[in-house]
Amino acid sequence: MHVTVAVVGGDEHGCALDDDATYADLIRAVGYHPQEASILVDGSPVPGDRVVDADRVTLLRLIKGGAT
Template structure:
């Protein structure tokens, strides 16, 4: 099954998945962990254990970046 995946605010790619792939499998195929991104179909979140049943999916990253850039190099905050 071919699925077009748009990572919201980033890139869009296509993935070829087995017919029994879940949305968690799709999130992993896109390079993310299921705890750091949610799959959206027609704007609504879908459970990770549901079998992929859409041709177009949006991934919404829930976790991005970190605090390392916001801490001054001298350790003061």
């Protein structure tokens, strides 16, 4: 399965995933941890343990940066 991930405020990524991959797997494939990002499908958040069922999603980073 091929999924296009549009990162809010960032780039788009194309990801090739297994058919049983979850949204948490997709977040990891783009290089983030599931605790720092959420996936939106048609503008609504989806649970990380749900099997990917969309070919285009938005990734919203919940945590960015840190203390200096």
